Amino acid sequence: MSEQTLSRRRFLAAAGVSAGAVLLGCSLSNLSVVPTPTPDLSPASPGPNQISRVILGEGGFPALQLDKNQFPEAPAKILAAVYFPTDTVVSSPTHFNGPLPLAKGPYQFPLIFYGHAIRTAIEPSAGHPLNRDFTTIDTILRHLASYGCVCLAPDLSWISGVATKADWQREAVVFLKYYQLLVSTLNQQVFNNQLRLGSVVMIGHSHRAGSVVNAGRGLPLFQGPKPLAYGLIAPELDADMGTDIANVLVIGGTLDTDQGASPQATFMSGAPPKTRVTIPGANHYGYTDLVSPENLAVCNCAGGQINLLDENGTISRDDQQLTGAAFLAAMVRYYALGDGSTRGYLTGERQVEGLNVSGIQVQAQGL
Numbered sequence: 001m002s003e004q005t006l007s008r009r010r011f012l013a014a015a016g017v018s019a020g021a022v023l024l025g026c027s028l029s030n031l032s033v034v035p036t037p038t039p040d041l042s043p044a045s046p047g048p049n050q051i052s053r054v055i056l057g058e059g060g061f062p063a064l065q066l067d068k069n070q071f072p073e074a075p076a077k078i079l080a081a082v083y084f085p086t087d088t089v090v091s092s093p094t095h096f097n098g099p100l101p102l103a104k105g106p107y108q109f110p111l112i113f114y115g116h117a118i119r120t121a122i123e124p125s126a127g128h129p130l131n132r133d134f135t136t137i138d139t140i141l142r143h144l145a146s147y148g149c150v151c152l153a154p155d156l157s158w159i160s161g162v163a164t165k166a167d168w169q170r171e172a173v174v175f176l177k178y179y180q181l182l183v184s185t186l187n188q189q190v191f192n193n194q195l196r197l198g199s200v201v202m203i204g205h206s207h208r209a210g211s212v213v214n215a216g217r218g219l220p221l222f223q224g225p226k227p228l229a230y231g232l233i234a235p236e237l238d239a240d241m242g243t244d245i246a247n248v249l250v251i252g253g254t255l256d257t258d259q260g261a262s263p264q265a266t267f268m269s270g271a272p273p274k275t276r277v278t279i280p281g282a283n284h285y286g287y288t289d290l291v292s293p294e295n296l297a298v299c300n301c302a303g304g305q306i307n308l309l310d311e312n313g314t315i316s317r318d319d320q321q322l323t324g325a326a327f328l329a330a331m332v333r334y335y336a337l338g339d340g341s342t343r344g345y346l347t348g349e350r351q352v353e354g355l356n357v358s359g360i361q362v363q364a365q366g367l
Helices: 004-015 129-137 136-145 165-188 208-222 264-270 317-335 340-347
Strands: 048-054 080-086 108-113 151-154 194-207 229-233 246-255 274-279 300-303 303-305 363-364
Touching: 004 208, 048 136, 080 129, 080 136, 108 136, 108 165, 108 208, 129 151, 136 151, 136 317, 151 165, 165 194, 165 208, 194 208, 208 229, 229 264, 229 317, 246 317, 264 274, 274 317, 317 340, 340 363
Parallel strands: 108 151, 108 194, 194 229, 229 246, 246 274
Antiparallel strands: 048 080, 080 151, 274 363, 300 303
8 A cells, every 4th residue: 555545544534534435516616717806906905805704603603513532622613713805894793694795796705724823821912812813813814805715714722733744634634624514514504605615725824834734635635626825824844845735835034933933944845836935023923913013922011911932023013914914915816816917926026015024035936
C-alpha cells in the first residue's frame, strides 16, 4: 500500500468517515460566474458590498455538532462567525428565521474558511474571553467579504493542539465537517443556495495555518474542490506545506519573534505560484483585536491588562490589520474572483495604494 493511500485513509479516519462514505454533489456550485471587483481598485479600499455578521450556533442559527466519541472535548455546538455581503443596510441579524439577506446578483459567492490563532489562559487580553477568539479578526474578514465572498471562521479555542501533523489533521476535521454541513444543509437553509461551494479559499493564522493547509488537502477526499488559494498569516514551522500546495500568500511581520512563526520556511516549502509579504513593525497578534489600538501586546491599558506572548508592534493595530487585509484581498480577487488587475500587488511590481506602512517587502515566484 502506498504512503499516499495510507495517508488518505488516516485522514478519512480522523474525520470519522470511510473512503466510501465521502460527500457527494458539489458540481451544482461550479456553474455560476463570480463577481469581478472594479479593476484597479486598490485592495486596501473596501469592496462594493455592505457586510453583516451572524454567529452560527446562536440566536437559533444551526451550527456544526461533532461526534462526542471522536471529540469528547468539543462543545455541544461549534460556533462560527459568518461575514456575508448584503444589500440591506441594517444591523446584523441575530435570530434565525430563514435564509440570510445576502446581496442579490447573477452569481454565487466564493467561500473563505478562516482558522484563528491559538491563545492560552496565561495570555490574557482585556475584554476578550478565550472562547470568542474566532470573532477577533473582524476587520480582515469584513474587508474580504466586501468584495463578494462569504467568510466562515469556526471556534477552535477548545482544541489545544501543537504544531504537529497529527494535530493539524485533527483540527482540519472541523473545516471539513463544516464544509459537509454547508453542502448538505446550511447552503440551502441559511445562505439561500448563494454559496459557490466549488470555489474555496483557505486562510489561517499562526498554528491554524497548518490546519487550513491540511483541510485543503482533505477537501477533495470529501468530493469538495481543491482550494483556489491559501492565505497563511504568521504561520508556525512550515505549516505542513509541500509541493502539492500552490497559489499561496504568506504574510509575516518583522517583530513577530515570540510565537515560533516561520513565514520564510512556509514560503520556501510551498509550490509556485506563491508570494511572501513582510510587514515592517508588525507583530504576531496585531492582525486581531486582542492587542490595544496602539498595537501593544503587553500593557496595563485603560480597558484592562493585556499580556500576550508577543512583541509590541511599532505600527498601529489598524495599520497592521489593513495591510494584512489588503494583501489577502489582492489574493482573493486574483485567484477567486478572476481580477487580474491585482497580480502586480502579489508580484511586488506594484505598491498597494492607501496604506500607511512603508518598506513592505514582497517576494514572489511563479506568478
